Amino acid sequence: ASIIQYQPVELTGNGDNDCALLLNGPGRSSHFDYQYNLLRGSTLDYNGPHTCITYAAVNAAYLDARKRVLVAQPHGDWKAEDVASVGELLMDISINLARTYGLSYEDIEKGLPLIDTSKTLIREVCPPYLSNVECRAGKYRRLDGLCTNLEHPTWGATNTPFTRLLGPLYADGMSDPRISLTGRHLPGSRIVSRTMHPDQGFHDHAGTVMIIAWGQFMDHDYTLTGTPLDPFNRNDPEECCGKPQHLKHPYCNEIPIPDDDYFYNHYNVRCINFIRSFPAARPGCRLGSKTPFNTLTGVLDGNTVYGVTEHHGRKLREGHAGLLRMNSAFAEYGLKDLLPLKLDIPDEGCTRPNASMYCFEAGEIRVNEQLVLTVMHTLMAREHNRVARELALVNPHWDDETLYQEARRINIAIIQHITYNEFLPILLGKDVMEKFGILLHKDGYWNGYDNDVNPNVIDAFAAAAYRFGHSLLPTAVERWSKAHKFIASKRLSDLIRRPYDLYRAGVLDEYIMGLMNQVAQAMDDSITQEVTNHLFKKVGARFGMDLVSFNMQRGREFGLPGYMEFRNFCGLPVGDTFEDMFGSMPNETVAKYASIFEHPGDIDLWSGGVCERPLPGSMLGPTFACIIATQFSYSRRGDRFWYELPNQPSSFTLEQLEEIRKARLARVICDNTDLIDTIQLYPMVLPDHELNPRVPCKSQVIPSMDFSKWAEFPHQSFFDPLGKK
Numbered sequence: 001a002s003i004i005q006y007q008p009v010e011l012t013g014n015g016d017n018d019c020a021l022l023l024n025g026p027g028r029s030s031h032f033d034y035q036y037n038l039l040r041g042s043t044l045d046y047n048g049p050h051t052c053i054t055y056a057a058v059n060a061a062y063l064d065a066r067k068r069v070l071v072a073q074p075h076g077d078w079k080a081e082d083v084a085s086v087g088e089l090l091m092d093i094s095i096n097l098a099r100t101y102g103l104s105y106e107d108i109e110k111g112l113p114l115i116d117t118s119k120t121l122i123r124e125v126c127p128p129y130l131s132n133v134e135c136r137a138g139k140y141r142r143l144d145g146l147c148t149n150l151e152h153p154t155w156g157a158t159n160t161p162f163t164r165l166l167g168p169l170y171a172d173g174m175s176d177p178r179i180s181l182t183g184r185h186l187p188g189s190r191i192v193s194r195t196m197h198p199d200q201g202f203h204d205h206a207g208t209v210m211i212i213a214w215g216q217f218m219d220h221d222y223t224l225t226g227t228p229l230d231p232f233n234r235n236d237p238e239e240c241c242g243k244p245q246h247l248k249h250p251y252c253n254e255i256p257i258p259d260d261d262y263f264y265n266h267y268n269v270r271c272i273n274f275i276r277s278f279p280a281a282r283p284g285c286r287l288g289s290k291t292p293f294n295t296l297t298g299v300l301d302g303n304t305v306y307g308v309t310e311h312h313g314r315k316l317r318e319g320h321a322g323l324l325r326m327n328s329a330f331a332e333y334g335l336k337d338l339l340p341l342k343l344d345i346p347d348e349g350c351t352r353p354n355a356s357m358y359c360f361e362a363g364e365i366r367v368n369e370q371l372v373l374t375v376m377h378t379l380m381a382r383e384h385n386r387v388a389r390e391l392a393l394v395n396p397h398w399d400d401e402t403l404y405q406e407a408r409r410i411n412i413a414i415i416q417h418i419t420y421n422e423f424l425p426i427l428l429g430k431d432v433m434e435k436f437g438i439l440l441h442k443d444g445y446w447n448g449y450d451n452d453v454n455p456n457v458i459d460a461f462a463a464a465a466y467r468f469g470h471s472l473l474p475t476a477v478e479r480w481s482k483a484h485k486f487i488a489s490k491r492l493s494d495l496i497r498r499p500y501d502l503y504r505a506g507v508l509d510e511y512i513m514g515l516m517n518q519v520a521q522a523m524d525d526s527i528t529q530e531v532t533n534h535l536f537k538k539v540g541a542r543f544g545m546d547l548v549s550f551n552m553q554r555g556r557e558f559g560l561p562g563y564m565e566f567r568n569f570c571g572l573p574v575g576d577t578f579e580d581m582f583g584s585m586p587n588e589t590v591a592k593y594a595s596i597f598e599h600p601g602d603i604d605l606w607s608g609g610v611c612e613r614p615l616p617g618s619m620l621g622p623t624f625a626c627i628i629a630t631q632f633s634y635s636r637r638g639d640r641f642w643y644e645l646p647n648q649p650s651s652f653t654l655e656q657l658e659e660i661r662k663a664r665l666a667r668v669i670c671d672n673t674d675l676i677d678t679i680q681l682y683p684m685v686l687p688d689h690e691l692n693p694r695v696p697c698k699s700q701v702i703p704s705m706d707f708s709k710w711a712e713f714p715h716q717s718f719f720d721p722l723g724k725k
C-alpha cells in the first residue's frame with residue numbers, strides 16, 4: 001500500500017483556483033462507503049494522478065451550504081447552539097466536498113482538516129474565539145478556559161471539540177451513528193442494557209458513596225456535551241417518540257424498546273426519547289467529520305463552583321468581600337448557608353412538585369441532578385466563602401475582586417489536590433497512577449507543564465469511560481446521625497432532580513454522614529433499576545428512562561469505535577472471536593455478548609469497560625483505567641495553572657504550596673458542616689480502626705491550612721503609620 005500524503009497548500013496569491021488541498025490519488029467513491037471505515041484507507045491504492053480541491057470549490061460549497069444552514073453571529077458570548085450552527089455549516093461543506101471528490105475515510109479524517117479555511121469565505125462566520133484570541137499570561141485563569149495554553153488559546157476552553165483518541169466510526173463516514181462491522185445494525189441500546197446490565201446489587205468491599213459524590217462532582221468539572229435544549233425549560237426536547245417524521249426534532253435518535261421488554265412492556269412503552277449531540281466548530285473552523293463538543297473546560301478549574309461564562313460567574317457572586325451568594329435559610333438556628341435558589345428558568349434540570357418549590361443554583365447547571373451532588377456543590381461553595389473570610393483576616397486591604405480570585409485559586413487547588421491525592425488512588429490505584437505519571441509530588445514544585453499537551457476532554461472519557469460511576473449507584477441513599485447511626489434512606493430515583501430534603505435544617509449533615517458510612521455498589525456490569533428503569537421519572541409516574549441505554553446510544557452517535565479498538569489502543573490483548581475475551585471477563589458475560597452481538601468488535605465501549613475484571617488495587621478494569629488515567633494526565637500536564645507548578649504568574653510560593661498539600665476532604669467536611677465532629681481520615685473509604693480511623697474534627701490529625709502564608713504587606717499607599725489618611 002502506498003503511503004498517504006496530504007499536501008495543504010501554502011497560498012501566496014490566494015487565487016481561487018489554487019489548491020486548498022492536494023490529495024495524493026484520485027477520488028475513489030461517489031458515496032461514503034462503509035467499507036472505507038473498516039479499511040481505514042490503509043490498503044487503498046493511491047497510484048493515480050493528484051486531486052486538487054481548490055479554494056473556489058470550498059467557497060462554492062460554503063455558498064451552497066449557507067442556503068440551507070442559518071448561521072448565528074451573536075455579538076456577545078457564543079452559546080452552544082450558536083457554535084453548533086457553525087458546526088452544521090462546516091459539516092454541510094465537508095459532506096459536499098466528500099461527495100464531489102469521493103473522499104475516503106482517511107481523506108475525511110486527515111485531509112479535510114488541513115484546508116486553511118481562514119483563506120476562504122468560511123472566515124466570515126467563524127466565531128472569533130476560535131479564530132483570533134490574544135492571550136496574556138495572568139495570575140488568574142479565565143472562566144471559559146481560553147488562554148490556558150498561550151500558544152493554543154482554545155486548548156482546554158469551553159465549546160471546543162472533544163479530543164479523539166481513535167478516529168471515529170460513523171456509518172456513513174461523516175456523522176451517522178456507528179453500525180456493526182458486518183454492515184448490519186447493532187443490537188438496540190436497550191437490548192444491550194437489559195441483557196448485559198441487570199440489577200444484581202453487589203456491594204463494593206470498601207468504597208463509600210462519597211466516591212460517587214466526588215466522582216460526579218469531578219465529572220461536572222470536566223464534561224457536559226453540547227446538545228439541543230428546549231428553548232423554554234432548557235431540558236432535553238421530548239419530540240421524538242410517537243411523533244410523525246416532519247414534527248420530530250432534527251436531532252432525534254430515539255431508543256426503540258422491544259415489545260417483550262420485562263419492565264417497559266407493563267407500561268406500554270415502546271420508545272425512549274434521545275437527542276444527538278451538536279456538531280462542533282473546530283478551532284480555525286476546519287472541516288472534517290462530525291465531532292461533538294464540550295461546553296465545559298478540559299482542566300479541573302472548579303467550574304462547578306464558579307461557572308464558565310463571565311455573565312454567570314458574576315451572577316453567582318455576592319459583590320463584596322470576595323464572597324459567593326448563598327441562602328442563609330437557617331441563620332436563625334446558627335446553621336451554615338445553603339446554595340441560592342434557582343429562580344430563573346426554575347424547571348431547568350429540576351422536577352418541581354409545585355410552583356413554590358425551587359431547586360438550587362451553582363456554577364454547573366446539573367447541580368440538582370441528584371441530592372448527593374447538590375451536597376457536594378454546597379460544600380465547595382461554602383469552602384470558597386470560608387477561604388475568602390480567612391484571606392480577608394490576613395489581608396484586610398484586599399478588595400472584592402482580589403479576595404474572590406485568590407479564594408477561587410485556592411479552592412481550585414484544593415479540588416485538584418483532593419482529586420489526585422484521595423480520589424484517584426482509590427479509583428485507579430497507585431500502580432496505574434505511577435504508570436501514567438500522575439502521582440503527586442510530596443514536596444517542592446512539580447515542573448511538568450507541557451505546552452504540547454492539549455487538556456481537552458477525550459471523547460471516550462465523556463461518552464463511556466468516566467461513566468463508570470453509573471455502575472456504583474446505590475438503590476437507596478442513606479442518612480446517618482453524627483453518632484454514626486443509620487437514620488433512614490430514600491430511593492435514588494426520588495432524589496434525582498429533587499434536592500428538597502436539604503431545606504430541612506440539619507439534613508445536609510445527615511446526608512454527608514450517610515455518604516461516608518454507606519458502601520457503594522461494586523464497580524461491575526450490574527446497574528440499579530433506579531436508573532435503568534426509573535431515571536427522571538415524572539411526578540406520580542411508575543417508570544422513567546434508561547441511563548445505560550443512553551450511555552450506549554451516546555457512544556454510538558459520538559462515532560466511538562467498539563470496545564476492542566480501545567483495548568488495542570491501550571496495548572491490551574484483543575481478538576476476533578468471543579472466545580478471545582475469556583481472560584478479561586467472566587465466561588457467562590462473554591456468552592451473553594455472543595447471544596446479542598454478531599462480532600466482538602461491535603461491543604460498546606461503556607458496556608465492555610464495566611464488565612472487565614478490575615486491576616489489582618484498582619476499582620477499574622484495564623481499558624477504563626487507561627482512558628481515565630490518560631485524561632487525568634492530560635488535565636495536569638496541559639494545565640498552565642496547575643497548583644504544583646513553579647515559575648508561572650499563577651504559581652503559589654513554596655510555603656503556600658505546602659499549605660495546599662495539607663488539604664483533605666475530611667477537613668473540608670469538618671470546616672463546612674454544622675454538627676459533624678468525628679470523621680474517618682479518608683471519607684471515600686469505609687472507616688477502619690487501623691487503616692482509616694475516625695478522629696475528632698478538632699484534632700490536628702486532619703491538618704488545617706495556615707492562611708497567614710497568604711499575608712501580603714499592604715502597598716505603600718495603604719500603609720500610613722501616622723494615621724494621616
Ligand code: HEM
Pocket residue numbers: 212213215216219223224225369370461462463466467468469470473492496531547550551554
Ligand atoms: C444518580 C446519579 C447520576 C445520574 C442520575 C446520572 C445521569 C446522567 C445522565 C442523564 C447523563 C446524560 C446521558 C446522555 O444523554 O448521554 C449522564 C452523563 C454522564 N455521567 Fe452521569 N449520572 C449520575 C452519576 C454519575 C457519576 C457518579 C458519574 C461519574 C463518576 C457520572 C458520569 C457521567 C459522565 C462522564 C457523563 C457524560 C457527560 C457529558 O459529557 O455530557 N455520572 N449522567
